Amino acid sequence: MNSELLQFGGSLLAITALVALAHWLGFSRSARLESEEAARQLLALAPGGFPVAALALAADGAGAIARSRDGRLALLRPHGGRFIAQPLPPETLLEAQGETLCIHTTPRIALQLGQEAQAWAQAGAQRPVAAR
């Protein structure tokens, strides 16, 4: 029993050291989207598929919003060093604050879309009932 506890403690110490090393080596940066093409490829892997009709990339590459051919909306949000394609349910509130589009999901996401922010907020509000 003692040797097993010792092994557990040693493993815990090793894990802490490895995670600290990973952080120290710079592996704690958030993901950045490099191009629209990269965003399209990620959206194509969303559950159920997501054929992109329109897409807007945040200026800093920290995310993207897209509309499918059938009027659904989806968000690409960073999760650590990768992105998650997240369908936006009909009730999700999209709000333009200047040049930023605020998407009221959990967690709340703010995309710097420039002048496009307003148009995307309106697109969110005007989704057809079937798609919303």
Added chain:
Amino acid sequence: MPFDPVAFAIPLFVVLVIAEMLWARRRNPVAYESRDTATSLAIGLGSTVAGALTGGVVAGTLVWAHSVSPISLGWVWWAWPLCFVLDDLAYYAFHRSAHRVRWFWASHVNHHSSQHYNLSTALRQSWTGFFALTFVFRLPLAFAGFEPGMILVCGGFNLIYQFWIHTESIKRMPRWFEAVMNTPSHHRVHHAVNPRYLDKNYAGTFIIWDRMFGTFVAEDDADPIRYGIVSQLGTFNPLKAVFHEWAALLKDLWRAPWRHKLSYLLREPGWTHDGSRETSDMIRARWERDKLDS
């Protein structure tokens, strides 16, 4: 408990993870993410605890199966390589079931829950394998007369072999090696969510099983691999990674009409009685349709 080679390999795992991190810093900075690594290692540690708690029962079951067998091969030298190869075949059967039967997938999914693919990902081992009864795949070896200790040691070496193939730092091994052995390239395919790669390359040590049973796909450098699961978790919480599919399975079982409940347990992940979700076969078919349309 017999000799456990995995326990002795842990220091080597640590050294190789550090070496891969140093490689990643210079050559592939997106290969690692500190929180993802923390999750992988925490799950790995939890799996050793789960293994310690249940290992005795697994060993006891193998001893029982061996005791009722009319054959006993003993510890003759040639039984070792034979046991290793047959244990790898048993692993292939387990692993294929782990992807095609939702009951087993619920236990195995946490190994695929990382969107990264590095040596720390290899340590995302199951906590619930015993509960899911995955050890039954090794029972035929004991019934066939192999010593239980030999089966467990061969299984341990199989697990150790599979550690080093969880890396992007090795592109391809020599051609003869790629033909026979499981390699980083083959196993990257297995961890991919790209439609062409879903539910392929189940091998543990020898890739020949996939080639024999029609589940082999070679890595295509033109189609960059995205790792993880079809519905990405979006959390670094190790408990969610370990238990989320069990929770989802219970929810589906609760809601399903009686005549479909067993199908939710035994059919492939993504199957629903109302077609509201996609299985990997459906995802691949949709991808192939889209390719033809474009």
